Amino acid sequence: xxxxxxxxxxxxxxxxDRHARTLxxxxxxxxxxxxxxxxxxxxxxxxxxxxxxxxxYFAKFTTRWxxxxxxxxAEDAEVMAAWAGLGYYARARNxxxxxxAVAESGGSFPDSEDELRKxxxxxxxxxxxxxxxxxxxxxxxxxxxxxxxxxxxxAIDAPLPGGRTEIRAATDRITPDARAGDFAQAMMDxxxxxxxxxxxxxxxxxxxxxxxxxxAGEPERFPVKAPKAAKPHRQGRAFWIVRNEKVWLVQxxxxxxxxxxxxxxxxxxxxxxxxxxxxxxxGPWTPxxxxxxxxxxxxxxxxxxxxxxxxxxxxPPDAGEWWSLDRLEEAGLPTLFAKAARLGLAAxxxxxx
DNA sequence: TACTCGTGGGA
DNA sequence: TTCCCAAGAGT
Numbered sequence: 001x002x003x004x005x006x007x008x009x010x011x012x013x014x015x016x017d018r019h020a021r022t023l024x025x026x027x028x029x030x031x032x033x034x035x036x037x038x039x040x041x042x043x044x045x046x047x048x049x050x051x052x053x054x055x056x057y058f059a060k061f062t063t064r065w066x067x068x069x070x071x072x073x074a075e076d077a078e079v080m081a082a083w084a085g086l087g088y089y090a091r092a093r094n095x096x097x098x099x100x101a102v103a104e105s106g107g108s109f110p111d112s113e114d115e116l117r118k119x120x121x122x123x124x125x126x127x128x129x130x131x132x133x134x135x136x137x138x139x140x141x142x143x144x145x146x147x148x149x150x151x152x153x154x155a156i157d158a159p160l161p162g163g164r165t166e167i168r169a170a171t172d173r174i175t176p177d178a179r180a181g182d183f184a185q186a187m188m189d190x191x192x193x194x195x196x197x198x199x200x201x202x203x204x205x206x207x208x209x210x211x212x213x214x215x216a217g218e219p220e221r222f223p224v225k226a227p228k229a230a231k232p233h234r235q236g237r238a239f240w241i242v243r244n245e246k247v248w249l250v251q252x253x254x255x256x257x258x259x260x261x262x263x264x265x266x267x268x269x270x271x272x273x274x275x276x277x278x279x280x281x282x283g284p285w286t287p288x289x290x291x292x293x294x295x296x297x298x299x300x301x302x303x304x305x306x307x308x309x310x311x312x313x314x315x316p317p318d319a320g321e322w323w324s325l326d327r328l329e330e331a332g333l334p335t336l337f338a339k340a341a342r343l344g345l346a347a348x349x350x351x352x353x
Numbered sequence: 354t355a356c357t358c359g360t361g362g363g364a
Numbered sequence: 365t366t367c368c369c370a371a372g373a374g375t
Contacts, residue, residue: 046371053361053370087359090373123373143371161354188371197369198364228368257358271357295359335360 001176008153008210009176009183015206016186021193023051024058029182036109036134037068040098043126043133044091051192057086071096072103080260081332089334093260094121111135133181140172141184145191150174151223152195152213159224167223195219232298236269238337239279240288240344241307241315246322247344248280248315249331257295263337264304264344265320271298280315284308288347291339302336304343 001009017029025042027034041061045054060082065071071079076096083092097120102109109130110116116127128139142150142164150156150167153174158166176183194201200219202208213219241248250265252258257270267275279285288304307313323331325348328341 043371048358048370048372049360050362050370085360087361088372090358094373121373125372129371141371144369145371185371192371231367259358293359294361297357 001173004210005174006176008174008207011206011210012186012190013176013179013182016182016189019189019193020182020185021051021189024055026185030179033134033136033181036111036130037071038062039134040068040109040122040126040130041095043129044095044121045086047091047126048088049086053086057083068099068109069103069107072099076260077262077332081262081330084261084332085335085338087335089259089261090255091121093254098122109134111137113137113139129184131180132184136180138175138177138180139184140168140175141187142168142171143188145188145195146171146184147223148197149187149191149195149207152200152219153207153211155212155216155222157222157224159226161226163223231294232271234269234271234274234298234300235303236275236300237267237277237279237303237305238264238340239266239281239285239305239307240264240340240347241281241313242325242344242348243313243322245325247325247328247341248313248320249323249333250280250320258334258336261334262323262331263333264340266302269300269302271295279305280319281307281313289343291336291343293336293339300336302340304340304347306344306347 020029025034025038042054042058045057064082065074079096080089080092083089101119113127113131116122116130122130125141125143128141131137132139132141147167150170154170156163156166156170194205198220202214202219208214211219213222248265249262252261252263254260265280267277267279269275285305286308288306290301290303293300293302333341
């Protein structure tokens with residue numbers, strides 16, 4: 001490692017010793033590594049997700065499933081419902097697949113980056129992070145925080161995503177052999193609290209003396225990103241069908257949007273187009289209001305249709321389930337459908353009681 | 354490579 | 365309000 005890199009790593013670790021955030025899944029700086037199960041679980045939850053959003057879910061999962069063996073033994077539906085609201089549901093499916101793979105191969109996580117990378121849900125970032133944080137292995141850990149810190153530190157102009165190659169090489173250069181986990185977490189803490197996307201606190205930064213972006217007077221210009229496409233706006237319909245104080249819920253297909261989650265029946269809306277308007281039965285329907293929901297790549301107006309027929313509805317049992325209205329919170333509906341269900345309950349309050 | 358895949362918070 | 369973004373992975 002060259003002198004500048006050693007200097008950077010030393011300053012950063014000294015800063016981390018004083019300013020590390022205290023987080024439920026983290027060991028204090030310099031102390032023994034935490035349980036790999038907890039490190040892995042937190043890293044998966046934190047993928048594209050803020051610390052604030054993860055905290056309650058992490059507590060819930062570790063209380064309910066204290067070890068990877070406990071999680072591996074859980075029912076799919078239980079885990080999916082527990083994940084409801086956190087988003088990116090493929091993570092929950094892969095979480096279970098990973099827990100079961102680990103449980104079947106002896107119950108311990110592999111301690112090398114290469115082996116970790118083979119597990120479902122562990123990509124380049126997460127495998128490196130777990131290797132470093134849980135096992136003290138030197139690994140090049142690059143998340144969005146590190147990208148920002150490094151792009152500013154070296155004033156890397158190449159726009160993302162292409163510029164990631166250069167950023168990774170630069171990160172490799174400043175990554176020390178010792179205290180691998182602390183270094184990775186220090187970079188992420190710095191990015192989260194000092195080297196922030198907007199209004200970076202350069203006067204408080206331990207690396208400002210080494211930072212080319214700061215010296216040039218425009219740290220916020222980095223990292224350069226390619227412009228994004230506009231989000232389309234879609235229309236869809238969900239159906240609120242009640243019988244004997246129970247509502248009809250379906251399970252969505254295992255892949256794709258909200259895959260594997262319990263949901264209200266809908267008309268097949270997607271990122272690519274509006275729904276057909278057709279429901280699982282003929283109706284008649286009464287308008288029950290609409291909710292707007294923003295996904296990563298499109299915005300959806302979901303209109304709720306209330307069944308208003310006088311006949312008692314019959315539906316094929318293998319297509320869904322009648323779910324008690326007073327236990328609706330336990331169904332684990334993703335946020336979009338939880339919003340729609342609130343409309344349905346409100347509409348019933350106006351008419352029934 | 355470029356898409357797809359959630360959600361809530363901040364500016 | 366609207367846009368951007370956050371400890372990315374899978375295909």
